Amino acid sequence: MLDKHGIAQRIAKEIKNGYYVNLGIGIPTLVANYIPEGLDVVLQSENGLLGMGPFPLAGEEDADLINAGKQTITTLPGSAVFDSAMSFGMIRSQKVDLTILGAMEVSENGDIANWKIPGKMVKGMGGAMDLVASAKNIIVAMQHVNKAGESKLLTSCSLPLTGVNCVRKIVTELAVLDVLPQGGFLLLERAPGVTVDEIKRATAGKLVIAGDVPEMR
């Protein structure tokens, strides 16, 4: 079973040389720590920055330089800043190659719910709806089951949707799965020490198993 760093580390393997990548808040932010050496990858922060660098050293924080999670960050040589309309322009026009974000639920046809729980204070969708509506490649990083032990991989989402038919891949503490174009979660890899039966039990939506499912390397 993977911890959140393990999930981030596995997702980082999906990043290819030359990618522009938008990382959401939470586990997706950790992916930046595991981008393989030698790859030229540019991180986009949707408040208006390309080329997001690491957190600043203590004493070098700049109130004018934050990421979409409002954390202090740095620029890198070659960084560019721009306004919020242009930022979502490059997202909408699919210049950003890969979007990694968290979710509360994903359905077997790739619908995602990650912004609202009825009856609880609604904080807002931020940029999530824009990102999922336009991104060409969306990977979800999340726990396979919620705190109540219920599966988050469902036939259809029960929570209000953020976007429809958009998620391509899911990495959880148990498994790596693709969302098939015709519907269903294709089991690609098992997390270390996790059995196919455990993944079956934790998946409420249609799980597709084709042959032997390898353990994650």
Next chain:
Amino acid sequence: MINKVVAGAEAAIHDIPHGATLMLGGFGLCGIPENCITALVNKGVSQLTCISNNAGVDDFGIGLMLHKHQVKKMISSYVGENAEFERQLLSGELEVELVPQGTLATRCMAAGYGMPAIFTPAGVGTEVAEGKEIRVFNGKEYLVEHAFEADFALVKAWKGDTAGNLVYRLTARNFNPVMAMAGKITIAEVEELVPEGALDPDHIHTPGIYVHRIFQGEGYEKRIEQRTVRNSW
């Protein structure tokens, strides 16, 4: 050039009436018009509709206006950092309209470009689409989202000249340029007000035609919402 300079925040906002619709630049607490917000709190105008990506925190930014019950409605994409906001929302004192962040920015941009509406895929198939017109282009659905109309846009820039030309710094740019373009009256506060000619025309982010009033701000706190640091490389 036409001189846009006013004496200060109080003069700049003197004619903002009760019930006005305002745009306020900034993302979180980054790049917010601190001086204008303080002046609005002091003036005490209320029943305001505020278009702003966020609603500040309890004791800073738009949170200061919420604390004085000056806001009737917030139009934002994310309002999660404010307990007083939550209390007023749950008690029904405050109305909120949540708008996807890119839609929010682009509805500002549309106003500044003189276009009545945009087509965006954000929110298709979700509750954001409820009651909205859908148009299909090349087989894909888009929501028709209308340009905002704001009586006043309040923006913060790093530098500005007496002609109202503005330059922003780093990610404090965020919503400020598109809101500057969208206000019927746009008020810019700057950290450094310079004479005309001091800014390179090639480096101007917001041309002065969009700015009606400009003033040198003072006492910027520039509060950091999430101070994150690393120990070493």
